[in-house]
Amino acid sequence: SKFGIDNAILEKESLPRPKVCAGGITARINKLFDFDITCLVHRQVRQILFSYEMKEKFILSWPDPFIYTIERANFDYYLAQKAAEKGTKIYDNTKVEKVEGENIYTNKGVFKAHYVVDAGGAGSFLSKKIQVKRRWAKTLQADVKVPLDILEKYNEKIRADLNRVPLGWAWVFPKKDHLTVGIGCMTRSTKRYQLVSLLKIYLDFLFPVYEKIKVASYPISLPSWTNKVAKDNFLLIGEAGNFVDPLSGEGIFWGIKSGKLAANFLKSIIEKKKSCEEFNKIAQKEIFYYLRVLFLISAFFYRMPSFFLDWAKKSNRVREYFAKMLQGKLTAERLFNFLPKDNLYSNLTRQGLRDG
Known part of the structure; x- marks a missing residue:
């Protein structure tokens, strides 16, 4: 709208x-906005407790927050x-059923648009038109009520447990009046009932007393470097285009970044009525290159977790670079260049993962 x-947004x-x-x-998300979002923040995280197989390795502490926790519905x-204030028309309860050229067919009639931006998530039907490849990570999480003393223990801290699940991690994120506890893995063979069992074991280990408010599972669509994200008069953003951090699973930052890029x-093209194909090159250069570096770093996390945590525990530089990367003050490439790549490449080559 500002251009x-x-x-219009069809929701x-x-x-x-x-x-x-x-x-x-x-916290790097602050660089994407020209307005303040602190009113939406539940907790400002300045510490990450890293553990391996439920045994604490070290706590990464930083004076400035590097992660915020929010309630997704309120954030969106x-x-x-904010978009409506700039002139964007919002149509909720409007389900897109089909897109043909400039015609968008919905349950509330037909809309017309020269260009269509699909932010419909991993289930986006426009992504099927260009055969977006999906590599799935499976997750299961619970919102839990805990005693006040335990809640305050996580006031500015999240917990990250590596090797709690195969090729994945478990987490605790603090919210205003509860904790979000979850597990995620990238193995195809892991079944939902196994995640349910692992999550219960994790919760019982962490908290002597807790009450589940809500339990939910959701897949995360990880990036694939050969994907196209644009064709004809439409393009994909967010998880519809696989713009997801393969290290942490974060999708919000990359959804907004890809939206601004779009x-x-x-x-630049609307007056010339050009095809959206050129966006594929821009997405590769501006986003997928960075996500590929994060994929290589994630190999330390998920395939050599004990090695990575021992390395990070000994190295002030690694911990500093990691915190600054989350804040957007340093690129992932800087962190990756500091890591012992000989160990990484030999591990990836053995497992046939070098090409992502």
């Missing part, structure tokens, strides 16, 4: 819309309101 382009459900989400966003609704791209 003077008529646009299939009522706003604010509840979504299953761990609710953690890295706030952004929609807006700037459309501004």
